Amino acid sequence: MKKLLAVITALCIAASFAACSKGGAENTTTTTSADSSGAELTSKDGGDPDSEATTKDQPLASTWDYAYAIETPKVADTSGDWNLLLVNREHALPENYIDSVELVNVCNTDEQLDKRVASHYEDMFNAAAADGLYLTPCSGYRSYELQKRNFQSRIDMYMGQGMTMTYATIEASKVILPPGTSEHNAGLAMDIISVQDSFENTEHFKWLCENAQDYGFILRYPKDKQDVTKIVYEPWHWRYVGVEAAREMKKSGECLEEYLSHH
Numbered sequence: 054m055k056k057l058l059a060v061i062t063a064l065c066i067a068a069s070f071a072a073c074s075k076g077g078a079e080n081t082t083t084t085t086s087a088d089s090s091g092a093e094l095t096s097k098d099g100g101d102p103d104s105e106a107t108t109k110d111q112p113l114a115s116t117w118d119y120a121y122a123i124e125t126p127k128v129a130d131t132s133g134d135w136n137l138l139l140v141n142r143e144h145a146l147p148e149n150y151i152d153s154v155e156l157v158n159v160c161n162t163d164e165q166l167d168k169r170v171a172s173h174y175e176d177m178f179n180a181a182a183a184d185g186l187y188l189t190p191c192s193g194y195r196s197y198e199l200q201k202r203n204f205q206s207r208i209d210m211y212m213g214q215g216m217t218m219t220y221a222t223i224e225a226s227k228v229i230l231p232p233g234t235s236e237h238n239a240g241l242a243m244d245i246i247s248v249q250d251s252f253e254n255t256e257h258f259k260w261l262c263e264n265a266q267d268y269g270f271i272l273r274y275p276k277d278k279q280d281v282t283k284i285v286y287e288p289w290h291w292r293y294v295g296v297e298a299a300r301e302m303k304k305s306g307e308c309l310e311e312y313l314s315h316h
């Protein structure tokens with residue numbers, strides 16, 4: 054069964070890889086054209102030269118390179134339940150957060166998640182597969198450096214089109230979350246795709262909407278919560294929060310920000 058699963062997964066990934074590069078506010082991959090338009094430009098060039106001297110123990114907020122354009126986020130509070138960690142535009146991971154997280158590969162693919170999340174994703178994957186639907190893992194964990202490189206590439210691309218650095222940075226942040234502010238940087242979320250172009254209209258999406266909460270996952274950026282999440286609707290982005298919280302949010306219709314405001 055495991056071997057069969059691996060083959061099916063590989064086929065699904067091969068078939069859908071092209072669709073994988075579609076963007077979202079937090080969704081970026083190494084396959085975008087942005088990479089070829091300046092990924093090699095050093096990400097440190099536009100920032101504070103002092104950032105070179107920072108140590109890994111310092112929080113992200115002290116090394117924020119985009120203060121000229123984007124308000125410095127607070128450091129995410131990592132003292133609570135790990136599965137309810139709030140990472141968003143206003144709350145960035147400490148730069149060394151991932152050092153204490155064990156990352157593992159998911160469903161025999163190259164995609165990784167926090168080990169504490171991976172088994173739940175695989176349970177969900179297997180349950181959907183039993184219904185004939187393959188929840189192809191497209192993008193799980195992304196390193197801080199990769200997020201930074203992609204973000205900087207987008208800034209460079211816009212500057213190449215004539216924008217000022219400030220304006221280019223603001224515009225880039227509408228398409229790609231700045232480094233440290235994406236749930237992918239924490240290994241807590243997976244982008245799931247299908248061979249069809251619009252994930253929202255797939256049976257996979259429908260299945261997830263009906264069942265994901267029973268495996269601890271939520272649709273993190275719902276269509277009707279964009280004013281709260283500050284992220285465009287992303288039907289493919291599923292975040293692990295644990296079964297109890299996921300079921301509660303499913304029932305109440307709250308997004309994570311709202312749920313955490315009273316928990």
Ligand SMILES: [Zn+2]
Binds near residue numbers: 079237242243244290
């Ligand atoms: Zn995502």
